Amino acid sequence: MTAASAATATAGVRAEATIKPRQMRFDMSQLRTKYFFRDNPILSTLMYALSASFPDGERFFIDTVRHYQKDIDDPVLLAQIRGFIGQEAHHSRIHEDFNAQAASLGMAMEKVQRRFKRRIETAKRNLDPGRQLAITAALEHITATLAQWTLENPEAGVGGESHSPLREMLVWHAMEEIEHKAVAFDVYRAAVNKEKQRIVVAKIIFRTFWVQMAIAQLMLLWHDRKIPSLRHIREAWNFMWGKGGFRSWSAPEFKRYLKPGFHPDDINQSHLIEQWQDTYPEVAALQVG
Template sequence: MTDSKHTPADLDVAPRDIRFSLETARQGHWLGGDPVATAVFNAMSLTFPDGERMFMDAVKAYRDRLTGKLAQDAKGFIAQEAIHSREHHQLNSLIDRERYPVAEIEAMIRKRVTFARERGPMAMLISTIALEHFTAMMAEMHARHRDLFDTTDPEIEKLWRWHAMEETEHKAVAYDVFLEVTKDWSPLKRYVVRCRAMALVTIMFTRNITRYAARLLEADGYTPEAALKAVKRFVWRDPGLFRRGGKTYFAWYRPGFHPWDQDDRPLVADWKTEFDAAAA
């Protein structure tokens, strides 16, 4: 059992300081008029500002131990995540807080993030690498199934596409930091720790997103039972937001896994060209 770092040498993790006009989110069901889909993506967006700040701090905690390209990649990762946090904060601010229990959900998110932070820098980093695998998996599914946002306002659609492209680009940065700062660990120890973390994160992440989205749907008139059923159908069956990335998800449990074992850059090459130009 071995661990080998093989992030592409020609990969540049570059922040793109792009701002999006998201005012149509005020209208409510911004994802094609679908209350369930909108609730699920709003639930994910609500987790991003606090979650991504934790990701940034998890990597920052080890910057003094990084050199060369990895140090540069870490700098780019932190900058990208800061901009993601800013833009999703903007989207979140446009959700009708008199109608939807946004403050309640944000309080639950902060409580969970605070718990993760209190466990220390290494625990934060381990949580980060598992959650970054989740976001990379969903970014890949976005790139492979581009129809979900077909009837969404173009600016909101671009926000999620830009986010997916940069999640693909930096998907291995936190993982490479983990490999670097645990280089004195045995490969077996690394393997056991990261697999245990992924199992826990899988349970918590999917459960929490489902619960947050269901609470948002209740404000649209769904009973708690109907809301939970509708969200579970969306994330596990149709379109199966969490299920359809199974192959990528389970790759994590392969000994010697590295996020760039699967090179997704061709999937998002057209998006990269578009957003590089927009940032320039």
């Protein structure tokens, strides 16, 4: 399949899908305690680490897609690129607000963000645009997989955090991640289309992503001189590796991405977008535009 026909084919699949940035208003002042997530420092710092990675990470996603925008002539994909850029730019801003609130509570967010930023700058300096876009496509698969788990497991993922703006933010972010999950992938197919490279890059990203999160968590805990208890460790282990835990559930989802010919739309998650306003009316109510 040529790059052009691949672009048309994938755009054809998603011709109905519109990607619409939603303006949201979250009250970050509701985040009042450092270890807000189940009172567990490991799980709370995991949320902080993810959030710290988003502002610069999502700007990187935008840059890598924008680089190839001029090479795309399919009008559907071009419209989706605009929607993708709008959504990711808004995610970056909202997570910056959340990170600032976390920093005001004493979490070393700036330190962790600086580390992520340095890693991104190194990738930009040393990798060609095709590999950078392959990184974005792989990370978009991670976020879409995380998003599906979050929305399908409201009690495990975000259920107990009723006093945290993170709950509302995660629901909205997760839904939009699913909505635009194939955009970077389709641009890669249309403009780069090196399947072996996509898979090799993804293997590296899938292996290193959680290591990077763990390093950020250790930095946050170290700065706060906080030592998790055995209960915290057990709970965090179950959250990730227990029955239905994120890492146990998601292992086959990551393997699927590594198969030649995979496309993000092979995983049907559309029901999660169609139903989100009914499932989470209190989050939908925070939409201001």
